[in-house]
Amino acid sequence: xxxxxxxxxxxxxxxxxxxxxxxxxxxxxxxPLMIAIAEWMGIKRNDPHYTLLARRWARGFVVVVAVGVxxxxxxxxxxxxxxxxxxxxxxxxxxxxxxMEVFAFFFEAIFLGIYLYTWDRFKSxxxxxxxxxxxxxxxxxxxxxxxxxxxxxxxxxxxxxxDGVLTNVSPLQAMFNPATPTKVxxxxxxxxxxxxxxxxxxAAFKLMRGSNHIYHKKALHMTMVTGAVFAIATAAIxxxxxxxxxxxxxxxxxxxxxHFETTxxxxxxxxxxLTEDNEVNYALEIPYALSILAGGTTGEEVIGxxxxxxxxxxxxxxxxxxxxxxxxxxxxxxxxVAFVLMNWHNRFNPIKRFNGFSNKMxxxxxxxxxxxxxxxxxGWFFAEIGRQPWIINGVMTVSEAATSSQxxxxxxxxxxxxxxxxxxxxxxxxxxxFKHYPVEHELVERGIxxxxx
Amino acid sequence: xxYELIGITVLWTFLYGYLIxxxxxxxxxxxxxxxxxxxxxxxxxxxxxxxLSPVWEVTNVFLVFFFVGIVGFFPDTAxxxxxxxxxxGSISIILIALRGSYYxxxxxxxxxxxxYTFLYGGTGLLIPASLTTVLTVAVGGYVSVEENHVQLLxxxxxxxxxxxxVVALAIVSVLFISGSFMTFYAHKAGDQPALDLLRKxxxxxxxxxxxxxxxxxxGMNQRNPSHFQNMxxxxxxxxxxxxxxxxxxxxxxxxxxxxxxxxxxxxxFATAFFAYGAAHLPYLLYPHLTIYxxxxxxxxxxxxxxxxxxxLLLLIPSLYLLMRLFLFDTxxxxxxxxxxxx
Ligand code: HDD
Ligand code: HEM
Ligand code: HEM
Numbered sequence: 001x002x003x004x005x006x007x008x009x010x011x012x013x014x015x016x017x018x019x020x021x022x023x024x025x026x027x028x029x030x031x032p033l034m035i036a037i038a039e040w041m042g043i044k045r046n047d048p049h050y051t052l053l054a055r056r057w058a059r060g061f062v063v064v065v066a067v068g069v070x071x072x073x074x075x076x077x078x079x080x081x082x083x084x085x086x087x088x089x090x091x092x093x094x095x096x097x098x099x100m101e102v103f104a105f106f107f108e109a110i111f112l113g114i115y116l117y118t119w120d121r122f123k124s125x126x127x128x129x130x131x132x133x134x135x136x137x138x139x140x141x142x143x144x145x146x147x148x149x150x151x152x153x154x155x156x157x158x159x160x161x162x163d164g165v166l167t168n169v170s171p172l173q174a175m176f177n178p179a180t181p182t183k184v185x186x187x188x189x190x191x192x193x194x195x196x197x198x199x200x201x202x203a204a205f206k207l208m209r210g211s212n213h214i215y216h217k218k219a220l221h222m223t224m225v226t227g228a229v230f231a232i233a234t235a236a237i238x239x240x241x242x243x244x245x246x247x248x249x250x251x252x253x254x255x256x257x258x259h260f261e262t263t264x265x266x267x268x269x270x271x272x273x274l275t276e277d278n279e280v281n282y283a284l285e286i287p288y289a290l291s292i293l294a295g296g297t298t299g300e301e302v303i304g305x306x307x308x309x310x311x312x313x314x315x316x317x318x319x320x321x322x323x324x325x326x327x328x329x330x331x332x333x334x335x336x337v338a339f340v341l342m343n344w345h346n347r348f349n350p351i352k353r354f355n356g357f358s359n360k361m362x363x364x365x366x367x368x369x370x371x372x373x374x375x376x377x378x379g380w381f382f383a384e385i386g387r388q389p390w391i392i393n394g395v396m397t398v399s400e401a402a403t404s405s406q407x408x409x410x411x412x413x414x415x416x417x418x419x420x421x422x423x424x425x426x427x428x429x430x431x432x433x434f435k436h437y438p439v440e441h442e443l444v445e446r447g448i449x450x451x452x453x
Numbered sequence: 454x455x456y457e458l459i460g461i462t463v464l465w466t467f468l469y470g471y472l473i474x475x476x477x478x479x480x481x482x483x484x485x486x487x488x489x490x491x492x493x494x495x496x497x498x499x500x501x502x503x504x505l506s507p508v509w510e511v512t513n514v515f516l517v518f519f520f521v522g523i524v525g526f527f528p529d530t531a532x533x534x535x536x537x538x539x540x541x542g543s544i545s546i547i548l549i550a551l552r553g554s555y556y557x558x559x560x561x562x563x564x565x566x567x568x569y570t571f572l573y574g575g576t577g578l579l580i581p582a583s584l585t586t587v588l589t590v591a592v593g594g595y596v597s598v599e600e601n602h603v604q605l606l607x608x609x610x611x612x613x614x615x616x617x618x619v620v621a622l623a624i625v626s627v628l629f630i631s632g633s634f635m636t637f638y639a640h641k642a643g644d645q646p647a648l649d650l651l652r653k654x655x656x657x658x659x660x661x662x663x664x665x666x667x668x669x670x671x672g673m674n675q676r677n678p679s680h681f682q683n684m685x686x687x688x689x690x691x692x693x694x695x696x697x698x699x700x701x702x703x704x705x706x707x708x709x710x711x712x713x714x715x716x717x718x719x720x721x722f723a724t725a726f727f728a729y730g731a732a733h734l735p736y737l738l739y740p741h742l743t744i745y746x747x748x749x750x751x752x753x754x755x756x757x758x759x760x761x762x763x764x765l766l767l768l769i770p771s772l773y774l775l776m777r778l779f780l781f782d783t784x785x786x787x788x789x790x791x792x793x794x795x
Contacts, residue, residue: 067554078546083535095526096760113510415547418550
């Protein structure tokens, strides 16, 4: 069987913990914004449907946050337990944003507690709405800070390495490293995008299941309009991320695109398989597109894998991860923009006569929820595996960073069980929460609608 | 004060904060479960829920603050403790994860489940027991450090009287701190049956607490005589601690000034905890790591301190708001508002 290798097990355990955390964290970052928008619309349009939307989302959000918090706590401790050498180096260089993140959590946690328990406590609805703003800020700020840490791992900055010792540290430079602008904005906007689609999927699902209530239609419309905005922004920032890679991590871009020789007028490779001697078969090639992604012009020279020593190259299957992410980005863009146009009543709108609430369209939207989450996952797997063999690019390798402890395998088993339990229970709890208390009942109970309306 | 001292003082203070808020939280979970199985649920359950619901997440952040902060201020701790504590650390994480999520499932999942209550009630006592391993290990003698290899000596840890006495101390203090706070809270809520029950809990756990304190205190003599020497140099602080303890117990016994009694409990633990911490200095991990060789570079230290101050300016008003709305708002505490949640 396997030989015990703490590095391998640490990597697997980290990957599992992070991919589990990121499911909840993504929604944790996105949901407050969506809740805030819904509550705002409720006030502005004086429409209790939107207020109830905010209220019901907020109830689901707490459960998600709870799992996000505990798995996040797990990561924070686990990073020290599994990667002691990395955390030692990180503490010296990039400890600042890690520390700042805690304050963002604090801020969010305090106001979330207040927000949840004060729905009917103030006379003015506006007052309660104001309480969600710090939650939005706190959630987004935590994504911001943690992503700068990840940016640092990709483009370490703000210190000198003299004989293996880190000196001359500038915490701010480390935090605002070259990866920060694209990485942070891409991560935050995709959190919003993914959440919008997950909430849209719920509404679409309800409508498909025969409910025809205007409440769900309003929810779908709102999530799709915001989703379209986020999808456009995601594609634009994704393009900038490509340009960032071209400049700072050309090996990652080359691996993502199976780009073996440095050339200009490079084509973008979609799909395909790789033969033994690195020939690309069955791929769809878009001429010049890689040069455009990398530099904005067809003439841009894109560095190929041939320029790097073999042992410093990431595994080439990251190509598929990249393709999946980009494909999903296009899909979400298409679906949300189509839905918005179908519901846009303008004389010159060519597709307004299509039914945005047709079953096919609802299906496409409902599928978008899980697909968006898959996009987030594949994006992260691409970003992390594409950095191999480095944990801090060019400074420390993954195997240097790992613990030498003898028991990582047992921990891997224990944590896998834990996440399975948490995953299943949160699914059951969330489902029961909304199934046993459908919106139709709540509308009546709160006196927004009469029975049978 | 040097950066090292500022750093460790800030961290120790937050750890103290965690000790108090987490004890209240853990103990409350346990009491909630205990009263359930002894058919006293109707008396305390709702009141405990009312206190816990808005604050449990804040409690958790205290812990996160500590372990993120210590890696920031003293990066070498990540190396030593991270390498040594894989198993106890992971066990704590799993317990914390189960507790936090099952608390949320039980509270927001709108189903009153016996299993969920058991999970968060039971884990509440195991978490402090497992977290204290860190403090025990720091005393020295439980890890071996050889060339590039840090290892925890499990045999030593599990057979040491000292380490078990610390575990016992952790568990009984959780129940005592929590009991005395909940007594105060019940008093504020004007809930006489809950008050009677919780007051009984608080008193029942008071003497075990002080006995465990004394055992752990003298246990140190065997474990680490130089640390013990430092502790006896600070014995006036420990004496003060005992005085606060007695004052708190007398007040609760005589059914007087529950708020003041709880403040005495906090002071009892503050004096003992800071005396213990001060006696530990300069070691972070005896005898391998001191705050002086483990500290981060100056630039990082300064920026962490600045962020800390800025962070406090943000947090203190927010915490004040939270307490005003939920802890000191008589309407809320009495439960008039509670049905209107979410
Ligand atoms: C729903 C999620 C989602 C969607 C639709 C997209 N991305 Fe993405 N992408 C992410 C979610 C994501 C991510 C999970 O947020 C990543 C992982 C690491 C990071 O910085 O963001 C990421 C990373 C990432 C990177 C690597 C950055 C790095 O490693 O530093 C590039 C070049 C792109 N993306 C480009 C794109 C392009 C051109 C898209 C076309 C529409 C796209 N992404 C859609
Ligand atoms: C934002 C901050 C993040 C930090 C600080 C971080 C840190 C790390 C570390 C220390 C490792 C182990 C070393 C390595 O194998 O490269 C790692 C690996 C990994 N992380 Fe991240 N990570 C972050 C975000 C994420 C997210 C959100 C995901 C989610 C899906 C993710 C997925 C992975 C995977 C799949 C690996 C394993 C890579 C491999 O085995 O080749 N990471 N990350
Ligand atoms: C881009 C990737 C990540 C995002 C977007 C993210 C976001 C979040 C969010 C939204 C929460 C819930 C916080 C709250 O509501 O209080 C959370 C919790 C947490 N995250 Fe992550 N996280 C990411 C990766 C990481 C990594 C790599 C670490 C490890 C350093 C980490 C550490 C934590 C911790 C310690 C918590 C618990 C905080 C608390 O107790 O309130 N996160 N994260």
